[in-house]
Amino acid sequence: MKKVVLASFLAGAMALASNAQAIDSTGCGLGSMAWRGQSGIGPQVLAVTTNGLFFTQTFGITFGTSGCDPNGRVTGGTGRMVLAFMENNMEQYALDAAAGRGETIDTLAGILNMDSAKLGEISKQNFAYMFENENVDAVNVTLKLMEVTKA
Numbered sequence: 137m138k139k140v141v142l143a144s145f146l147a148g149a150m151a152l153a154s155n156a157q158a159i160d161s162t163g164c165g166l167g168s169m170a171w172r173g174q175s176g177i178g179p180q181v182l183a184v185t186t187n188g189l190f191f192t193q194t195f196g197i198t199f200g201t202s203g204c205d206p207n208g209r210v211t212g213g214t215g216r217m218v219l220a221f222m223e224n225n226m227e228q229y230a231l232d233a234a235a236g237r238g239e240t241i242d243t244l245a246g247i248l249n250m251d252s253a254k255l256g257e258i259s260k261q262n263f264a265y266m267f268e269n270e271n272v273d274a275v276n277v278t279l280k281l282m283e284v285t286k287a
Contacts, residue, residue: 162180162187163184163193163204164193164196164202164204164205165187165193165195165203165204166187166190166192166202167182167183167184167185167187167190167193168187168202169203170182170186214247214248214282215278215282217247218244218247218278218281218282219274219278221243221244222274222277222278222281223274225240226274226277229241229244229277230267232256232259233259233260233267234260234263235260236259237253237256238256241255241256244281248285258284259281262284265280265284266284
């Protein structure tokens with residue numbers, strides 16, 4: 137039993153150390169869904185340990201379950217860069233997204249390696265989805281932006 141726990145902890149630690157796909161460091165999978173919205177090292181370790189112990193991230197990526205996308209790409213930190221930008225510029229991005237153009241659109245297009253006009257159009261079309269209420273936070277806006285741009 138000790139070997140199983142140690143192996144699952146190591147698998148979780150390796151997944152945490154190597155995962156570059158998600159904004160919250162835990163990727164997709166059952167563990168990531170179970171502790172979604174919580175922050176800190178504890179919930180992240182529990183999420184990756186659950187994913188590693190039950191292979192839910194691998195299964196999810198293979199079959200498109202548990203919040204995983206089999207057609208997704210490893211972004212190498214693009215999501216983190218977008219989140220860092222959004223945390224400091226979300227108000228201005230909201231204004232620019234509503235208009236479909238602006239400096240934040242241009243900057244985000246550079247980070248996402250896409251055309252500014254296309255990102256402006258996508259942002260404007262999905263404004264109500266990304267900014268569903270006045271209390272939306274940078275993490276949710278970033279996740280939704282990454283989803284609608286397929287980044």
